[in-house]
Amino acid sequence: MKMRNPLVPAKTLATSLAAALLLAGCSMAPTYERPVAPVPQYFPNNPAQIAGQPATAQIAWQDYFTDPRLVGLINTALQNNRDLRVAVLNIETARSQFRITRSAQVPNLNLNAGGTRQRPSLLGNTVSESDYVNVGIPAWELDFFGRIQSLKDAALSQYLATEEARKATQISLVAAVATGWLAVIADEESMQITRDTLATREEGLRLSKLRFDNGVISEIDLRLAESLAESARATYAQQQRLRLQDENALALLLGTPVPPESIKGGLGALDAVAPMADVPAGLPSELLEQRPDIRAAEQQLLAANANIGAARANFFPRITLTATYGTASNELSGLFDSGTKAWSFAPSLVLPIFDYGANSARLDSAWANRDIALAQYEKSIQSAFREVADALAGRATLGDQLDALRKTALAEEARFKLSDLRYRNGVANALDLQDAQRSLFTAQLAATQTRLAQLQNQVTLFKALGGGWASRETAAAAPTTSQANQATR
Incomplete structure (x- = not known):
């Protein structure tokens, strides 16, 4: 030596x-400009936004879901859910990959x-x-031509995308727990309606047997009463199965058995749920800043854009x-x-001289991947717009539908009482009474399901507007995407 x-x-x-x-460090990646959102400027069925209200995504989920039973279930899910754990571990993987790529610059x-x-x-x-x-x-x-810098930028965007994906997973988890819990409460209410109906029909069947034995009614009336009682019994068995399945789905989200005290219900159980706050829908452009899945798609677009710079640098020494x-x-x-x-x-x-078109193919592939990421970004915006618009349509109409169905149920209840009174006094026949029973049962179940749809639509709107990832502990301290970007760089 x-x-x-x-x-x-x-x-x-x-x-x-x-x-x-x-x-070193001259980047050859194309200059990035955020694409124009391919959606209308305003949401349909959207009242004017109230000035001074915070963006939905910044509202802590504890301030939106105020029922203490539901708050406890969501806390349990955030601690135990395996999908959320995988999302968090994906962040660690992406962060490590970014650090590996960044180390090549030194x-x-x-x-x-x-x-x-x-x-x-x-x-x-x-x-x-x-x-x-x-x-x-x-x-x-x-790194004269920015190849490593472009790879580092791509890795950084991938890391930020996984962080946004974790937030999107939490949003979906919070909404799924709320939706599943409401479904179980609705199951309990429907089962109570069916139990009451079954008791009424069994009592009607007992009276019909007594009247038939005394020759007051025909066998047709007896069999009709028997059919209605068995139909209610079959409906109750079906509801029990659905109730158990909904509870199993909720337990999977929680990662632990559902506490019995959190899902007790009965008549009026859905109305007893603590109300959810009304949220401002804002403008479609705000979704770009509020929805983690849209931000994740944009980070993927940025990563694909940076990969073009790395592919271009391969042509140089x-x-x-x-x-x-x-x-x-x-x-x-x-x-x-x-x-x-x-x-x-x-x-x-x-210095590459002849590679049989390999570098050109890599550059073409990078541009194609960038176009794919652009299409996926635009699709995520369109999907978000549709979800918000659908939820706003539900908010505008489900209240009127529920009000009409509840009035229908009250009218059918009055008709049933009158029909029962007329039947007991021999004025009306059994067919009129059984028809009133069926109509009342159907109207009560329809009102319960519509109330469930109304509450679940509120959950859907909160989720569609990007709400659910912020908590009281993180809402004030959470950095913006640009701040996180600068800190990581």
Whole structure:
């Protein structure tokens, strides 16, 4: 190994590294401009936004879902749900990958030590020896054309996309728990309606048997009463099955069995649920800042845009530096003696000349992936607009529908009472009474299901507007995407 004055190479190496750092980092990625949102300017069925109200995405979910039973279930799900755990672990994976990519911008420094013992000829007795200790920079690429910078930017966007995906997963989880819990409460209310109806029909069947035995009614009336009782019994069995299935689905979301006290219900159970706050829909453009899934899609678009820069840089020379500085000696005992200093400096340049179109194909692929990411970004905006518009349509109409069905149920209840009174006094026949029973039962169940749809629509609107990822602990302290971007860089 060549011997030199140790002070000269150190100064030369430092100067070379400084110059390389100043020259490196010219990005060849296309300038990014956020695409225009491919949706109308305003939501349909959207009242004017009230000034001063916070964006829905910034509302803590505890301030929206105020029923203490539901709050407890959501807390349990956030602690135990496996899908959310996977989303959090995906963030750690993406963060590690970003750190790996970023490390390529800084030269690695290794400590190398070694030695050899050899006898060149089997006939000779001379044994040669060589030992060395040095620190070195192994093959550090000077990023003149921004290839590594583009890869780092792509990795950063992927990391930020996984963070947004975690928020989107939490939003879906919170909404799913609320929707599932409301479904179980509605099941309990429907089962109570069916139990009351079954009791009424069984009592009617008992009276019909008594009247038939005394020759007051025909067998047709008896069989009709029996059919109605068995129909209610079959409906009740079906509701029990649905109730158990809904509870199983809720338990899967929670990651633990559902506490019985949190799902008790009965008549009026849905109306007893603590009300959810009304939320401002705002403008479609605000979804770009509120919905984590849209922000995640934009980060994927940014990553694809950065990959174009890396693909473009492949057409230009790639320069790497390898350098070492240390000591070398023919004897281990004299390894650190004066005059044993050694250094090496080995730059290299690789210029692609002919690769059978591989670099062109990589660039074409990068552009195609960017166009795919753009289409997916625009589709995420359109899907979000549709979800909000559907929820607003439900908010505008479900209240009127519920009011009409409840009035129908009250009218059918009055008709049933009158029909029962007329039947007991021999004025009306059994057919009129059974028809009133069926109509009342149907109207009561329809009112319950519509009330459930109204409450679940409120959950859907909150989710569609990006609500559910912020809590009271994180709403005030959560940084914006741009702040997180700057901090990570």
